[in-house]
Amino acid sequence: MTTSATLDKPLSRRQRDVYDYVRMFIEDNGYSPTIREIADGIMLSSASTVHSHVNSLIRKGYLTHSSGGVRTLALTKKGKRPKVVTQAGIMRWIQDQGIEKTHDANVYNLLADLQESIQSGRIC
Template identity: 90%
Template sequence: MTTKATLDKPLSRRQQEVYDYVRTFIGENGYSPTIREIADGIMLSSASTVHSHVNSLIRKGYLTHSSGGVRTLALTKKGKRPKVVTQAGIMKWIHDQGIEETHDAAVYNLLTDLQEGIQTGRIC
């Protein structure tokens, strides 16, 4: 049984590493890593140690899993960080779209609208 005290405890350094690895892996691949892949990814030789950290993350509400299969880990809302729009991120997106000239009126208007939206709270 999971107590409220367990749920409220902050993640240990290793638990945070495991969680960050799982989150990144799912984001890049669209499916969860195996225990062995997590161990290799965070440079731990013991799969049982990783399994213990994963179980702690499940008990604390950061991950869920379906029994009876591999690659069944999933993130919960508790551990998800809000997405933040930054000027650097916007500029990278513009560059990725192939828009080389940032003095283009359409791009300027887009950036101005985004900045205004962030400042007024219309865009969070």
Template identity: 35%
Template sequence: MMARKRAKGLTDRQIKILEVLERFHNQNGYPPSIREICDKANISSTSVVNYYLNQLEESGYIERDGRVSRGIRLVKPLSDLTSSAAVAMRQSTRAVRQAVEELLQVPVLGRIVAGSPVPVPASDFSYYDADSMVDIARSLLPARERASSDLFALEVQGDSMIDAMVFDGDIVVMKPATEARNGEMVAVWLRDRDETTLKYFYLENGRVRLQPANPTIQPIYIDDPAVVEIQGKVIMVIRQVSSVAV
């Protein structure tokens, strides 16, 4: 099968998702769910698929109706979208900027709990594969992180950080770190419990306070700072806003 020519302004993964949408609709007569897109595109995380669907919707390649399940529609057949004439017509300011910006691929390594700490599943990281990545324009990152090559991302599970605008299903981009200043949002591993959590970090009078951003959830106090291993600091949050059923 001949590889489809990439449309200017589209990444390989965006093209792959568009192909899945078109092929599934042609075969079944209705659009796929997000989980079916995951299966067909060999992407493990629904948040990663949602991230690319949001990009495609913003760029005008698809339309989505969050009120119904399977509410995803290709604006035009993929052959039209990838033809040179159609591409020339669709070159908006966004597409031009997207084409010239250098994209940074950030791997999604697993899930992080924003709630009560939970044991680390032995298979958690194996759930994510080489396709579990997000493409981020370097210009969106803090200036000091734009040249970084060691950033990683985690999918948020839970609602303990909602007042910090970090919601269940969001993706947090992390900078590896072993130390943090008071008030920084960090991913921590509690050695004595083999549990992970996402919280604000505070070291106070020799005791660690892991502070949620939700008034209904109590902070976690750790008397021995040695059991708290900081794994990374949050530098960016990728919001998942679609309500399409998965």
């Protein structure tokens, strides 16, 4: 298969899983995961399988890396998606706001209601 044909092929389900994990890890931590962390994160026991998926993502232009070091994966513009607000992100933000210390009753009630709605499953 030619290089341009490889670049144009859509990502497989596992490649998308790897890419999404790397993207979220970088957004949450500010640095890239290791191959072993990716394997653990997407529940694959084989680091070599993850390595193969990462190499495919690099060939397809979704990731880049610097040779000679760990945690050198970086996202490219090709695969970037708009940021998505997750329940975990909202809960972390609420905790960071310190609603227990909020003196404004309206803000406290709003954040407490949001937190309760997420925990009860009313907001998915």
